[in-house]
Amino acid sequence: MTLASATPTRIQLCGATLVELDGRRIDGGLPGRQGRVLFAFLVLNRHRFASRAELAAAVWPEDAAAPAASGLNPLLSKLRKILGDNRLEGHSALRLRLDAGARVDVEDAVRTVHRAESQIALGQWHGAWGPSVAALIITEREFLPGEEAEWIDEYRAGMVELHLRALEAYAAATLGIGGTELPAAVRSGRRLVHLAPLRESGYQLLMRALDRQGNSAEALGVYAELHSLLRDELGVSPSAASQAVYTALNRG
Secondary structure, three states, X not given: OOEOOOOOOEEEXXXXXXXXXXXXXXXXXXXXXXXXXXXXXXXXXXXXXXXXXXXXXXXXXXXXXXXXXXXXXXHHHHHHHHHOHHHEEOOOEEEEOOEOOOEEHHHHHHHHHHHHHHHHHOOOHHHHHHHHHHHHHHHOOOEXXXXXXXXXXXXXXXXXXXXXXXXXXXXXXXHXXXXXXXXXXXXXXXXXXXXXXXXXXHHHHHHHHHHHOOOHHHHHXXXXXXXXXXXXXXXXXXXXXXXXXXXXXXXX
16 A cells, blocks of 8 residues: 655665655654665565564674564664654564655666667667666665665665666667767767676677767777687677677778
8 A cells, every 4th residue: 555645755775865755854864774774675675564574684684583673673663753653554564655656766767777778679869868867877876885785785786787778778879869979879888898898788889889980990999809808708709799780890
């Protein structure tokens, strides 16, 4: 069950934690680092009930059993006070209730990347530009910085992958738009190659962007770098897609 609100809830979990609920900022009232972690876990798992043992394990991954009662109850009590009793549902298992239009940055990143990729598949370069930029802004920030837990690591890994997809979408959008956007396509391609040197799509985008700028020789040099890297690291040749870009460059 969700709540209705005239002012949608906005929650930022990447970078500094920000929470705007019913038009008021409440992140300053979260009960310390442990309260922030517990709140984030409840936000991201709000569509189901989580047991107290699971909540304790999310906050104290090294030793969830000991603090389950002594530490969890005070945190939940403080959260109920700041969120309101109607926001935390259940007792032995709990679920956070947010309004239907609640915006969570982690979830926004997933939606905007998907929207950008869908626009690219349709050849709608201008339509892909905005969503890809929005996703980049979110995914450039670290998820729950300074906190450590297995579930946090999983979300961080997911955000890294989303960042690469957003960067690919942005590179493709700026390449498709062309003109004054070509330098952005080149920069994005170089960034992709730096962040994921074994991810061939970055090389493909960079080669095409350089060629569009008139730097065909440099584009061919990028392919040579890719070929050498894959041969030395994996003992394989570039994929058919990369070879197709290379062949097209050679044909002028």
